[in-house]
Amino acid sequence: MSGEQAGAGPMATDFNNMGVQDMMKLYYSRLFPHQEMYKWLAYGNDGKHPKSDGTFFQRREFCFTLDGDIFVRYQSFKDGGEMAAALKDRCPSKIDIGPVYNVDPQRRAAYQGSGQGFSPLERELVFDIDLTDYDDVRTCGKEGHICGKCWPLMAAAIKILDAGLRQDFGFQHVFFVYSGRRGVHCWVCDERARKLTDEQRSAIANYFAVYKGQERGVAKLALSLDDHPAIARAYELLREAFEQRILPEQRLLEDEQQAQAVLAYLPNDAIREEVQRRWQHRSGSEERWEALVEAVEEEADALEVQGRKRQGGGDAPRAAGKAMRKALKDIVCAYTYPRLDMEVSKKMNHLLKAPFCVHPKTGKVCVPIDPDHAWEFDPDAVCTVGGLLNQLNSSSGGAVQGEEPWRATDMSQAVDTFRACFLDELQAEVKAGLAEKARQAAAEPTLAW
Amino acid sequence: MATFLDAGAVGKRPVLRDVQPTSRAAARSKVALSMYTDLPDGEIAIEEFERFAMDRLRVLKGIDDLKVKGFRPDQMQEKVIELYEKHMSASSREERQRKDVVSHFVLRLAYCRTEDLRRWLIAQECDLFRARFREMLPSEQKAFMEANELPFRPLGRPDFEEVREQLAAVAASLGQALASSALRRGDVPHDNYYKVPFEQVPDLVGGRKVYLQAGYAYVSKDQMSSLVVQPFRAALSKALVVTARRWAAVVAPEEADRLTPVVESLSQRYLGPDYSDPEKRGVVGTVSAGDIPRLVRESFPLCMASMYQASWALHDSHHLKHEGRMQFGLFLKGIGLPLEEAIRFWRTEMAPVAPGEKFDKQYLYNVRHNYGKEGNRKDYTPYTCMKIIGSTPGVGQVHGCPYKTFSQESLRAALARLQVAPTKIEEACNKAKAGHFQLACAAAWEGKHGCACDTGINHPNQARACYYAESRRVLDQEQQAAGGQPGGQAGAAAAAAGTGGQPYTPGPQTATRQLQNALGSNGPQPDSAPAKMQRVG
Ligand code: SF4
Ligand SMILES: [Zn+2]
Numbered sequence: 001m002s003g004e005q006a007g008a009g010p011m012a013t014d015f016n017n018m019g020v021q022d023m024m025k026l027y028y029s030r031l032f033p034h035q036e037m038y039k040w041l042a043y044g045n046d047g048k049h050p051k052s053d054g055t056f057f058q059r060r061e062f063c064f065t066l067d068g069d070i071f072v073r074y075q076s077f078k079d080g081g082e083m084a085a086a087l088k089d090r091c092p093s094k095i096d097i098g099p100v101y102n103v104d105p106q107r108r109a110a111y112q113g114s115g116q117g118f119s120p121l122e123r124e125l126v127f128d129i130d131l132t133d134y135d136d137v138r139t140c141g142k143e144g145h146i147c148g149k150c151w152p153l154m155a156a157a158i159k160i161l162d163a164g165l166r167q168d169f170g171f172q173h174v175f176f177v178y179s180g181r182r183g184v185h186c187w188v189c190d191e192r193a194r195k196l197t198d199e200q201r202s203a204i205a206n207y208f209a210v211y212k213g214q215e216r217g218v219a220k221l222a223l224s225l226d227d228h229p230a231i232a233r234a235y236e237l238l239r240e241a242f243e244q245r246i247l248p249e250q251r252l253l254e255d256e257q258q259a260q261a262v263l264a265y266l267p268n269d270a271i272r273e274e275v276q277r278r279w280q281h282r283s284g285s286e287e288r289w290e291a292l293v294e295a296v297e298e299e300a301d302a303l304e305v306q307g308r309k310r311q312g313g314g315d316a317p318r319a320a321g322k323a324m325r326k327a328l329k330d331i332v333c334a335y336t337y338p339r340l341d342m343e344v345s346k347k348m349n350h351l352l353k354a355p356f357c358v359h360p361k362t363g364k365v366c367v368p369i370d371p372d373h374a375w376e377f378d379p380d381a382v383c384t385v386g387g388l389l390n391q392l393n394s395s396s397g398g399a400v401q402g403e404e405p406w407r408a409t410d411m412s413q414a415v416d417t418f419r420a421c422f423l424d425e426l427q428a429e430v431k432a433g434l435a436e437k438a439r440q441a442a443a444e445p446t447l448a449w
Numbered sequence: 450m451a452t453f454l455d456a457g458a459v460g461k462r463p464v465l466r467d468v469q470p471t472s473r474a475a476a477r478s479k480v481a482l483s484m485y486t487d488l489p490d491g492e493i494a495i496e497e498f499e500r501f502a503m504d505r506l507r508v509l510k511g512i513d514d515l516k517v518k519g520f521r522p523d524q525m526q527e528k529v530i531e532l533y534e535k536h537m538s539a540s541s542r543e544e545r546q547r548k549d550v551v552s553h554f555v556l557r558l559a560y561c562r563t564e565d566l567r568r569w570l571i572a573q574e575c576d577l578f579r580a581r582f583r584e585m586l587p588s589e590q591k592a593f594m595e596a597n598e599l600p601f602r603p604l605g606r607p608d609f610e611e612v613r614e615q616l617a618a619v620a621a622s623l624g625q626a627l628a629s630s631a632l633r634r635g636d637v638p639h640d641n642y643y644k645v646p647f648e649q650v651p652d653l654v655g656g657r658k659v660y661l662q663a664g665y666a667y668v669s670k671d672q673m674s675s676l677v678v679q680p681f682r683a684a685l686s687k688a689l690v691v692t693a694r695r696w697a698a699v700v701a702p703e704e705a706d707r708l709t710p711v712v713e714s715l716s717q718r719y720l721g722p723d724y725s726d727p728e729k730r731g732v733v734g735t736v737s738a739g740d741i742p743r744l745v746r747e748s749f750p751l752c753m754a755s756m757y758q759a760s761w762a763l764h765d766s767h768h769l770k771h772e773g774r775m776q777f778g779l780f781l782k783g784i785g786l787p788l789e790e791a792i793r794f795w796r797t798e799m800a801p802v803a804p805g806e807k808f809d810k811q812y813l814y815n816v817r818h819n820y821g822k823e824g825n826r827k828d829y830t831p832y833t834c835m836k837i838i839g840s841t842p843g844v845g846q847v848h849g850c851p852y853k854t855f856s857q858e859s860l861r862a863a864l865a866r867l868q869v870a871p872t873k874i875e876e877a878c879n880k881a882k883a884g885h886f887q888l889a890c891a892a893a894w895e896g897k898h899g900c901a902c903d904t905g906i907n908h909p910n911q912a913r914a915c916y917y918a919e920s921r922r923v924l925d926q927e928q929q930a931a932g933g934q935p936g937g938q939a940g941a942a943a944a945a946a947g948t949g950g951q952p953y954t955p956g957p958q959t960a961t962r963q964l965q966n967a968l969g970s971n972g973p974q975p976d977s978a979p980a981k982m983q984r985v986g
Contacts, residue, residue, distance in 0.1 A: 069810050169647060170664025192664070196648065203651035207661075213841030213849075216856035220841065226621035226629075228657045343772065 015386035015393070020363045021067060023385045024091040030405045031388050032087065033356060033415045038080025040189070040423055041097070044430035046079070051437040059121075061098030061105045063351050064090060073098075073351075074105040093360045096351035099123035100194075120349045125171075125193040125201060127208075128344040128352065129157045130183035136214065137335045139250045139258060146182040146379050152245040154184050155374040157338035159241075160234050161186055162371040164208060168230055169193075173429070175422035176369040178382055180359030184369065185352060189426060191433075198347055205345040210234070211337045218264050219334035225322050227329075235329055238336045243289065245375070246336055253279075253288040262292075265330045267323050271299055293328060300324040355418070358385045367414040370421050383410040481546065481589070482581050484597045484681055485688075489550045495711065498555055502715055504536040505552035509573035514905075516576075529580035557685075558708075559715035561693040565830065570689070575682050579674045590673065601676060603640035604667070612667060615660045616642065619667075623658060628669075643668045649679050735785040738794035744784070746868075748920035750890060750909045751851045752837055753780050755863055771815070772840060773848035776832055778819045783831035783910040784917055788820045834907050838886050852877070852886035869896035890916065898923050 015023060038046075038057075045056035062075040062083075072092075077083040087095070099120035103111050108118040131150055135142045140149040158176050165171045165188055173189040196204070210231065212220040227235065246252070253259045259279075263272045278291040300321040307318035344350050357366045363384040369377050388409045395408040406412060511532040515525050537552075539545040553574070560570035585593065594601060609616075617632035631637050647666045653659045653675050659666040668676050736744065745757045756777045781791060795816050799808050819829055838850040851863060857878055864874045873896020880889035891902040894916055900923060910917040 071814065167663070168661040170662075192648075200648050200651045200654075203647075203655035206655035207657055213854070215841075215854055222657070224622045224624065226624075227618065228622040229615045229618050229660060230657065231622070232618070 015389035018386060020358060020360050020385060021091075021093060023363075023389060024093065024358065025088070026389055027358060027385050028084075028087045028091055030392060031385070031409065031411050032084075033404075033406065033411070033418070034080060034084040034087070035404075036415055036418060036423060037354070037356065038083060039427060042080070043189075043191075044427070044434050049431075049434045049438075051434045051441065055104070056100065058104050059102070060100045061351075062354075063096040063098060064092035065094035065096070066090060066092055074108060076105050093358075095354040095357055097124075097354045098351050099349050122194040123348045125188040125196055125204065126344060126350070126352045127161060127186040127188075127205075128179070128183065128341040129154060129186075129338055130179070130341060132182060133339040133341070136219075136261075137250070137252075139252065139255070144182060148378060148380065149249040151377065151379055152241060152249065152375065153336065155377065156238060156241045156246075156336050158184060158186075158369065158371050158374040159237055160338050161208065163233060163237070164230060167233075168207075169204065173422060173426045174371075175355075175418065176371055176374070177355040177366050178364070178369055178377070178379065179353065180357060180364050180366045181362055182379075185355075185366075187352075187355075189422070196348070201348065202342075202346045205340060205342050208338065208340060209342060210333055211339045218261075219330075221330055221333050221337070223326065223329060223333060225319070225326055234337070235332065239332050242332045242336050243286075247285050247289055251285050252335070253285040253292075254283065259288070262331055265334060266296070266327050267320075271295065271324070271327075274299070296324055296328055356414070365411070365414065368418040368421060370417050383414065481542075482578070482585065482593055483546070483550055483553075484684065485550060485553050486597070486684070487550070489547060489554060493551055495708075498551070499711055499715070501548050501552035502555040502559065504548070505556055506715070507536045508532045508577060509556075509570070512573045512576050513569070525576070526580050526583060529577060530584055533577065533581065555712075555715070557689060557692050558696060559712045561689045561696055567686070567689045567693075571682060571685055574685060575678050578681050579678045582674045582677050594677065599677060599680060601643050601645060601673075604642040604644050606639045608644065609639035609642060612660060612662065615662075616667060616669075619658070619660045620669075641670045643670075643673070643676065645676060650675050651679070736781075736790070738786070738790045738797070741781070741786075741794060747924060748917050750906070750916035751863060751867060751893060752849070753777060753909055754867055755851050755855075756847055772842070774812075774815060775819065775829070776837060776840075776848045778816060779829055779831040780910055780917075782819060782829075788817070788822065791816055791820070831908070831910055834887055834890070834909065837909070850886050850890075852881040852889040855881075857882065864893055864896075867893070867897060869893050870899070872896070894920065 041060060042057045045052040045054065047054050057080075058076055058078050060076060061073065062077070064072045064075055066072060075086070077086060098105075100122045101108070102117070102119055102121050105118075111118045131138070131146055131153065132143055134150070134153050138145075138150050138153075140147055162174060162176070165174050165186075171188050171190045171193055173193075175187050175189070177185045177187070179185050207230070210222050212222055214220065223231065253262060263275060266272050266275065275292050275295045278295055279288050282288050282291055303317045303321035303324060307316075307321065344352060353366065355366050355368060358364070359366070363386055364379075364382045365385065365388070367382055388406070388411055391409040392405055406415070508529075512525070512529055515528055520528070537545065537548060539548050556570060556574075560566040582590065582593070593599075613632055613635070617629045620629035620632060628637070644665050644667055647654050647659075647661055647664055650659060650666050650668055650672070653668065653672055654661065654666060658672065659668055661667075741757070745754050749757065753776075756773060778791065778795075781794070786794065792813065795812060796808050799812055803811055821829065834850065837848070838853055840849050842849045842854060851860060855863060860878055860881060861874055864877060865871075869877070873892050877889040877892040877896065880886075880892055887906050890906040894902045894906060898920060902919065906916050908915040
């Protein structure tokens with residue numbers, strides 16, 4: 001195979017100057033973790049276990065984007081070997097993962113219109129969060145931009161999703177990937193998640209959708225006066241993220257326009273004027289925020305005292321006090337609550353870019369992110385295909401016999417994260433599940449159904 | 450489950466059954482509400498078959514109308530029950546039950562054949578089911594759940610105590626202050642709550658109306674109807690798919706001259722002809738790329754007009770993102786713009802940002818995709834208002850329903866640009882502010898066309914209650930009245946129509962249509978307005 005050829009032996013090229021597409025051949029033959037990808041997507045159905053489903057992997061759709069933005073949908077492979085061969089041979093600039101269908105998607109035509117039909121049966125639950133959706137709250141850049149200052153927005157999103165998916169929905173096999181440019185993908189791989197209907201997917205997406213877009217100049221938020229426990233948990237985390245990272249790093253209250261946008265969330269003009277009065281001698285984002293919080297809380301306290309004093313006079317002032325305090329929540333959530341691309345999550349047959357793809361423009365690898373270290377993740381330091389090939393190049397003398405070549409590069413850390421945060425546990429569960437199936441089958445004297 | 454009429458249960462032939470009624474079935478037959486798992490007993494005359502189905506359709510249509518008018522499920526309870534009482538009553542309890550079951554199964558047959566029909570039927574049937582369940586006494590509800598083996602068990606005390614605080618918090622978040630403090634005080638019995646896998650109550654999960662922990666949803670007794678409607682919806686949706694297959698494979702060919710015509714006409718009664726397919730409507734090719742600017746001015750609803758007019762939106766590929774292109778592109782397809790013209794249109798519009806080859810590379814696929822010529826070759830149908838209103842644009846995006854997303858000032862400006870009469874602009878803004886987006890849209894329509902919009906708006910461009918087709922209908926009439934002057938603004942319709950808040954006296958055409966809508970008569974009426982809508986473009 002030509003890829004093997006080119007990858008062997010020391011090379012004089014500096015890969016930092018080579019086009020990404022030209023490097024993909026080497027990437028797929030030397031660096032891509034084929035084994036791990038197959039182990040994940042086979043979910044134990046690798047033909048080795050008697051109770052495994054030998055057709056499972058073959059029924060999964062892959063979509064390749066080939067040079068020149070040509071989408072090739074409905075690709076499928078018998079096993080990991082066949083998939084690896086196809087990747088090395090065709091070098092897609094992007095791999096998308098689709099659902100597992102009832103039949104091999106390559107042979108779908110034979111089933112369309114037949115009694116059986118051609119339909120998706122299962123698919124991981126996925127989420128997509130993109131920094132472009134935060135352009136109104138980013139001061140460091142817009143659109144394709146990403147930097148350490150806006151990353152905390154993504155880190156917060158990871159934290160909220162991770163907590164909700166695990167604690168509320170009880171999912172265990174969740175992993176996050178850097179999307180290669182300016183966002184994050186999340187994959188939920190529990191069997192229960194894979195079997196969700198579109199309606200159930202929409203429900204979960206909506207559960208997380210506190211931010212509902214922009215309306216009349218301010219963020220529309222699904223928040224009530226009293227918090228649902230999930231919102232209370234999220235708010236605690238977000239308030240800290242907002243005060244410690246986002247507010248100072250984005251310098252949110254320093255420019256006039258941004259400051260006005262924040263004030264728009266306060267319930268009335270009186271409090272807005274009061275805050276502005278207090279801001280006159282303060283210019284830093286943090287001190288201005290402190291002043292705002294103080295003013296709001298004093299006002300809320302006053303309203304509540306008033307409410308208590310008024311005998312039997314209804315609780316309008318108390319409600320007003322609550323609404324006053326809620327404004328703080330509104331601000332924090334408007335600026336930090338995860339803004340999901342809902343459409344991606346709602347449909348079983350939505351395609352999503354696979355982990356370990358290489359972004360064709362930046363050359364960055366879509367590496368897994370450890371949610372426990374989401375805050376420290378540095379999008380600027382993500383390994384690039386060029387950098388990896390350079391590492392491979394300089395280490396190629398010392399490669400251990402029989403070991404995958406990428407072990408000698410930073411890819412090894414990416415794969416380790418993938419295994420430690422996700423794959424190892426998934427495999428253990430899948431194995432236990434298959435063993436349990438085998439045990440039950442042995443114990444069952446007849447086919448009762 | 451053997452589908453009803455599988456081998457011809459109608460007429461003089463006996464119903465074929467593969468199972469004998471069990472004691473469960475006997476228990477089920479004692480409860481008024483049904484999950485419709487059992488086929489109707491005995492024979493059904495074809496006249497009965499049709500009459501029962503028509504009566505049920507009146508109920509379902511009534512429910513749909515309520516929703517179009519902006520009623521939320523929790524506000525419709527009384528009205529739905531009223532509708533049901535009015536149309537589904539019968540001489541005895543048994544008769545009533547039989548009518549309920551038979552009519553349901555007939556409508557399954559009539560509405561199983563396309564995705565759109567199925568979706569419509571499921572939506573209305575679920576609302577009906579929910580209302581009927583809520584109407585039952587607690588003891589009846591219990592009997593119903595037992596008879597249908599619905600596996601819901603109340604929470605035990607220890608489980609309840611563990612989550613009581615959180616349940617109180619959820620109640621508070623829903624604005625139920627009393628329930629919340631009762632929970633906090635310990636005044637709520639533990640068996641007021643059920644613990645179920647979250648998958649069973651997607652509506653409650655999506656609305657954050659339940660407490661979730663480790664994959665379980667804690668559902669209160671008041672929310673029970675959501676819980677029960679779920680298995681109902683799932684079973685119905687599955688049954689419809691099965692029925693569709695059997696219909697095509699077995700029933701339709703065998704019953705081609707007897708049942709098929711009845712069933713097919715039933716499915717068209719209320720939804721009108723199959724509007725999802727412009728080809729079938731015969732409108733394909735009636736619009737060309739060059740007509741679009743004029744049609745935007747005359748007949749596009751605000752959601753589409755503003756997407757077109759905010760030309761930066763179209764011209765900047767970033768802002769008119771995928772969602773927007775779908776919403777707008779499918780609309781154009783729906784009004785009869787053929788694929789070649791669509792390509793021409795988009796090529797011109799995108800030329801500033803994506804000239805020549807770049808367009809072919811980046812957008813051609815999407816345009817063809819909308820027409821089912823790429824990808825999974827699904828023939829996408831234009832979005833309904835519900836869907837458009839439900840989508841919320843992110844920063845700088847312009848899709849969605851402007852009555853919902855625009856600020857009052859921008860809305861006022863946009864309507865003025867669309868040349869809507871000032872009084873109606875006010876009305877539309879007020880309705881929008883109150884959250885009645887489709888009513889706002891109807892007001893704008895009225896302010897633009899100078900006559901009453903008696904169908905309401907629930908689709909930008911298909912079926913009945915559609916902004917575009919209603920607009921073309923009225924304008925074409927005007928044109929005829931004005932002797933064929935294109936775009937003639939004077940005219941009979943404006944003169945005949947009431948202005949402002951005055952009540953509108955329907956002309957002969959709309960009277961016919963109203964009659965038909967109310968289903969006073971069933972026969973085909975070739976001259977009525979809906980039929981005419983097919984021909985206009
Ligand atoms: S109500 Fe429907 S047709 Fe009117 S603007 Fe909104 S989405 Fe468009
Ligand atoms: Zn940045």
